[in-house]
Amino acid sequence: MICSIAEGRVFAKENLHEELPEATLLALYRTMVRIRRSEEAAAALAESREIRCPVHLYLGQEAVAAGINANLKPDDYVFGNHRSHGHYLAKGGGLKPMFAEFLGKATGCAGGRGGSMHLIDTERGILGTTPIVAASIPHAVGTALAAKIRGQDSVSVSFFGDGAVEEGTFHESVNFAAVQNLPVVFVCENNFYSSHLGLLKRRRCDNIYEYAAGHGIPGVAIDGNDVEQVYRAGRAAIARARSGGGPALLECRTYRWRGHVGPAWEFNLGIRDVNEVQEWMKRCPIKKLGERLLALGIASQEELDRVQSEEDAAIAEAVDFARVSEFPPLETMSAHVYA
Amino acid sequence: MICSIAEGRVFAKENLHEELPEATLLALYRTMVRIRRSEEAAAALAESREIRCPVHLYLGQEAVAAGINANLKPDDYVFGNHRSHGHYLAKGGGLKPMFAEFLGKATGCAGGRGGSMHLIDTERGILGTTPIVAASIPHAVGTALAAKIRGQDSVSVSFFGDGAVEEGTFHESVNFAAVQNLPVVFVCENNFYSSHLGLLKRRRCDNIYEYAAGHGIPGVAIDGNDVEQVYRAGRAAIARARSGGGPALLECRTYRWRGHVGPAWEFNLGIRDVNEVQEWMKRCPIKKLGERLLALGIASQEELDRVQSEEDAAIAEAVDFARVSEFPPLETMSAHVYA
Amino acid sequence: MRLLTYGRALCEGLTQTMDADATVFLIGQGVNSPWYVGNTTEGVYDRFGPQRVIDTPVSENGVTGLAIGASMAGMKPVVIHPRMDFMLLAAEQLIGQAANWNYMFDGQVNVPVTIRSIVNRGGEQAAQHSQALQAMYAHIPGLKVVMPATPRDAKGLLIAAIHDPNPVVFIDDRWLYGVEGEVPERYFAEEIGRAKVLRRGTDVSVVATSYLVQESLAAAERLAEAGVSVEVVDLRTVRPLDEETVLESLARTHRLVVADTGWSMCGISAEVAALAACRGMYDLWAPVERVTLPCCPAPMCQPHETAYYPRASQVVAAVYRVLGANAVSYSRLAAGIGTSIPFSYPPVSADGSRLEAAESTR
Amino acid sequence: MRLLTYGRALCEGLTQTMDADATVFLIGQGVNSPWYVGNTTEGVYDRFGPQRVIDTPVSENGVTGLAIGASMAGMKPVVIHPRMDFMLLAAEQLIGQAANWNYMFDGQVNVPVTIRSIVNRGGEQAAQHSQALQAMYAHIPGLKVVMPATPRDAKGLLIAAIHDPNPVVFIDDRWLYGVEGEVPERYFAEEIGRAKVLRRGTDVSVVATSYLVQESLAAAERLAEAGVSVEVVDLRTVRPLDEETVLESLARTHRLVVADTGWSMCGISAEVAALAACRGMYDLWAPVERVTLPCCPAPMCQPHETAYYPRASQVVAAVYRVLGANAVSYSRLAAGIGTSIPFSYPPVSADGSRLEAAESTR
Numbered sequence A, B: 001m002i003c004s005i006a007e008g009r010v011f012a013k014e015n016l017h018e019e020l021p022e023a024t025l026l027a028l029y030r031t032m033v034r035i036r037r038s039e040e041a042a043a044a045l046a047e048s049r050e051i052r053c054p055v056h057l058y059l060g061q062e063a064v065a066a067g068i069n070a071n072l073k074p075d076d077y078v079f080g081n082h083r084s085h086g087h088y089l090a091k092g093g094g095l096k097p098m099f100a101e102f103l104g105k106a107t108g109c110a111g112g113r114g115g116s117m118h119l120i121d122t123e124r125g126i127l128g129t130t131p132i133v134a135a136s137i138p139h140a141v142g143t144a145l146a147a148k149i150r151g152q153d154s155v156s157v158s159f160f161g162d163g164a165v166e167e168g169t170f171h172e173s174v175n176f177a178a179v180q181n182l183p184v185v186f187v188c189e190n191n192f193y194s195s196h197l198g199l200l201k202r203r204r205c206d207n208i209y210e211y212a213a214g215h216g217i218p219g220v221a222i223d224g225n226d227v228e229q230v231y232r233a234g235r236a237a238i239a240r241a242r243s244g245g246g247p248a249l250l251e252c253r254t255y256r257w258r259g260h261v262g263p264a265w266e267f268n269l270g271i272r273d274v275n276e277v278q279e280w281m282k283r284c285p286i287k288k289l290g291e292r293l294l295a296l297g298i299a300s301q302e303e304l305d306r307v308q309s310e311e312d313a314a315i316a317e318a319v320d321f322a323r324v325s326e327f328p329p330l331e332t333m334s335a336h337v338y339a
Numbered sequence C, D: 001m002r003l004l005t006y007g008r009a010l011c012e013g014l015t016q017t018m019d020a021d022a023t024v025f026l027i028g029q030g031v032n033s034p035w036y037v038g039n040t041t042e043g044v045y046d047r048f049g050p051q052r053v054i055d056t057p058v059s060e061n062g063v064t065g066l067a068i069g070a071s072m073a074g075m076k077p078v079v080i081h082p083r084m085d086f087m088l089l090a091a092e093q094l095i096g097q098a099a100n101w102n103y104m105f106d107g108q109v110n111v112p113v114t115i116r117s118i119v120n121r122g123g124e125q126a127a128q129h130s131q132a133l134q135a136m137y138a139h140i141p142g143l144k145v146v147m148p149a150t151p152r153d154a155k156g157l158l159i160a161a162i163h164d165p166n167p168v169v170f171i172d173d174r175w176l177y178g179v180e181g182e183v184p185e186r187y188f189a190e191e192i193g194r195a196k197v198l199r200r201g202t203d204v205s206v207v208a209t210s211y212l213v214q215e216s217l218a219a220a221e222r223l224a225e226a227g228v229s230v231e232v233v234d235l236r237t238v239r240p241l242d243e244e245t246v247l248e249s250l251a252r253t254h255r256l257v258v259a260d261t262g263w264s265m266c267g268i269s270a271e272v273a274a275l276a277a278c279r280g281m282y283d284l285w286a287p288v289e290r291v292t293l294p295c296c297p298a299p300m301c302q303p304h305e306t307a308y309y310p311r312a313s314q315v316v317a318a319v320y321r322v323l324g325a326n327a328v329s330y331s332r333l334a335a336g337i338g339t340s341i342p343f344s345y346p347p348v349s350a351d352g353s354r355l356e357a358a359e360s361t362r
């Protein structure tokens, strides 16, 4: 379902249709389940007000984070936004530090100073997510520039939403990466909404990938609910970037199931139709891959269920860990203003 | 020489090849000569340090301002940048207030508070030029929005350089105008340099007009040294905007003869080649139209010379006027901070 | 008089102005959303339609710039930035363009734009969703900056801001939206640039902004029970600053606490303290105290967040500190300029400890 | 010691740091142009090549943001904004991102970026090419702001800024580029956060920033001829502010003039005056005087421009004003707290008129 490829600037075609190894498919499945089940746990904790900080759930978009991150090494960089639980987990971030951070505990990945919108795991190339729309796009360009200057082969991936392309910073970043030929992949998760506003209330056409042509780099729109397609496109773009081919823009078309922030579903608010949500839920990326795995005989239903129960157990453990952890001491409030 | 038209979003084709009436051609010629000769006068005054404020000369780009503005009514809005002498004159701004402003005199169009980079003529829809790159692009979108809200048929034109498309503000403005379908025409004067940097040091491809497609509006690249082509493309875009068709992007490919700022030629500084400048000077827009007028028998050489001597006389008068004018009184320094 | 909440007062002011003046329009992120702006634009879209109520893409600089452009053409746009943090992206258009335009063009084109800038903090939103940056804008000639603290001012100053021929940064704090107070039903404007003494007192002046006005009033109430008479001055406008009202209050009480919702350094509290040092020095009997945010970004976790934001108790403590201070300069005494009559406010021990202890038992 | 101009000192500091540390790179508009940055990057491109000296598109927010990103990855970028005005476009990345990062992530990722921000004014460039916005950045916890006034500091503080693990806004004024002074040839750093007494004096302290330090030194020279002993304190760093050095000076001289190159309201001069009101009040014998830009944008025409920028003569006039002031508060006298010994500095008449008249004949 590749809608368009900017003329004369294509990925190698064969890469986009290759069958993926079983182990890869199983790993993708597990990652998506981990994200799905932790988001559901987070939703419940937010509903019960145990989580008090704003949580922007990734439910429905799991294929994007899973498919892209599976192509990255620990020293590749990933930058996200307000909706980054999935990016963090898919890059290898731990469940315990994540849930502890949601609760503002000292054991949280940001020491209880960030909350859900500020996840970090320096060991895994996550140098911090920021909820200011588009603000992290130049950061990803910067780590790519650092890699280039140092002669490292790290690639940077910038995850952002369809709303972020409305910020000029997006264009400034892409243009700079293009002219400097930097190893960065721009992944736009087009879920068709920016908080309460649908895509066509904010732009004239549904054609985000076309910005790539203007900036002189490859751009493709892909089915962001098909993790295999995301994986292949990500692999091609990342390999190209790593080998000096420069940046690319992937528009992954997907959908967030819940409302913009918090656990609510956002029906009947004049924002979106129940039917629309249900249509997209039928295209659940986990169900889709699960059915493939069953059909190809790669896994049995039992094995798939086991993945889920294993992840559930880890999540339950993480939530307990978070609950029993302490808040940071009051005296540390003013610490770390300066390094 | 239309390089490309964003697919499915075209101007009416026939408009682009029609012969222009004699009076129009003669008026375009006069406007270009007025700009040319005042810029040369300004260059001389800057060389002798009579003008002390920075002057960004429009020499070589005259066809763009002349061709576009000839399609505008007095209550259409025009916004410019640091290099706006031509925009101001072509929209009907007076020579006396312009030269007086260059010298910082109370009789200047901005009362001696702006200088060359801040020209204004509210009677002619010039609400002020600003030298902050790209800053006036949203202003033009705003006057277009005002016209739309009021049900006025004014069109806004935004003039900016190839450097300005590197500012995110450009994209934010175009996207907003597109989604709101506003009567604004974006005129990018691609003179291939942003101060000391050539185009391909700042972007990967020479394809500015392609941004239009990403934003879902028509975009064309035209020969900015051919005033007839500029006039026709401007007319089509302006008429389309006026009749509710929405915005368009015109990339006018042209060249500035002098250096970025001031009267110097900027040769042998490692910035640009003498040959390149000479090549472009051969494609002088005034010479080109002059030859057409002679060939078509619309004007004799004598008549063309007369245009120049009339303009020269008016310019000399304006310079004298500026010289004998007074500075604004010292007590007014702090006036007008608030309206 | 009719009671109204601050949030509804904002909405009423906006609606009445849009009714009265067809050149007013509303633009910004979330102006037609159930969340971004609380109840402050309720019903406005239904009443005025998509031409005059424009929900925008996420493009702060562009949108602010185009509102500025529209205002040059004679419109009176109200731009909403649902968080002051996001407005940083529009700093160039506000500071570089709007503030300079009227001056730069000799008064020929003014920029009657109103920027409604919402401070929206707490709720464990952390550092990037909590900033109160009034000082940035108050620093700039050409801008006006208003910070209503009461429902009446929310309405009256919003109406004034929209009609003001200059760019006005109108800062409202969501913590105030639920505050109820008397608000005239009629269409009226409060004067921009006037502070107001909300409570008369004799012992100390507390000059405050925004929600800290409410906290200062609460502090004054508590202190009155302890026999301390506090004058509360609501600045209302931070640029232009109503220096005379502050100085008059200082001349009456001789002691000054400044309470501002932003940071201290080069903040509003600095300017008011500087005013005392420059123009009120002879009236000042004790060092000025500043109640501001601590010198760090907003924390996230609940205990830190609770400690971070100053409340009435911090104002009370600051009042005790200024009351406990001596009114005479030892350096001047040493130089033989002054007598040795240490002065301290009657019910307070020299270091203020007695009353502070009493306070802590509340 | 070797003499060097301020501009060349900047260049030497940069070059030595890039020699010493491979993680340092230079990025910004015009870093390799003959105009934008004067002579402050001369030879740097030839020495370090296009990998480490990157001239950029006109994209202030993006470029600042990517430098911040590179610094998170362990690089030490130096971003040049050839005019502080243009840097407004990068306000969100600086204030929203860089300043908060280390705090928000519990000290795990710091942002060692240096923002060289050039104040470039005069030359009839008008309002949008003249701004000196140090106060905006000084207001923000998490940022450091340095403003070297001498060639030695230009080099030493630049080296310190680049090595500082925090985001540092380094502000240099092109009016200083030609100033010559002693600069060590060796690779050295000055400490960020320390003010310096550049001239000892007993009658009044002039606390100044950037080029107004040079003007204040000139003023002190003139005033010395008139028998007035001026202490000149160069702030050097405006955030963190070296409060102790200022207060010590005030404790010695008891009179304070603050001279800052920016606007007054909520400016650096406000903070220093507030410091006197809050922590130096007992030492203060006269109202504080502030020497700043007038409360308007930069004008264009030559007579206005000349009048607009404060110079040594404004510092001299301010010194006379503080010397002419009384050291005793009449309000305290009236309240019976203080004696009635009006105090005025020996060679000055009560209203300062005698010496001011003398001055005006120079």
Ligand SMILES: Cc1ncc(C[n+]2csc(CCOP(=O)(O)OP(=O)(O)O)c2C)c(N)n1
Residues within 6 Å of the ligand: A082, A083, A131, A132, A133, A160, A161, A162, A163, A164, A165, A191, A193, A194, A195, A260, C029, C058, C086, C089
């Ligand atoms: C600069 C800025 N402006 C506005 C916001 C408020 N905001 C938070 S999330 C969001 C929507 C972003 O939409 P999109 O990028 O599509 O991401 P999604 O929420 O769909 O994942 C907005 C407008 C913000 N955080 N930062």
Ligand SMILES: Cc1ncc(C[n+]2csc(CCOP(=O)(O)OP(=O)(O)O)c2C)c(N)n1
Residues within 6 Å of the ligand: B082, B083, B131, B132, B133, B160, B161, B162, B163, B164, B165, B191, B193, B194, B195, B260, D029, D058, D086, D089
């Ligand atoms: C925001 C901003 N950044 C940088 C500058 C400095 N500057 C002035 S003109 C200019 C070049 C602009 O190039 P272009 O837009 O192509 O216009 P041209 O000079 O070629 O007409 C630059 C970078 C500025 N004025 N404003």
Ligand SMILES: [Mg+2]
Residues within 6 Å of the ligand: A161, A162, A163, A189, A190, A191, A192, A193, A194, A195
């Ligand atoms: Mg979205």
Ligand SMILES: [Mg+2]
Residues within 6 Å of the ligand: B161, B162, B163, B189, B190, B191, B192, B193, B194, B195
């Ligand atoms: Mg150009």
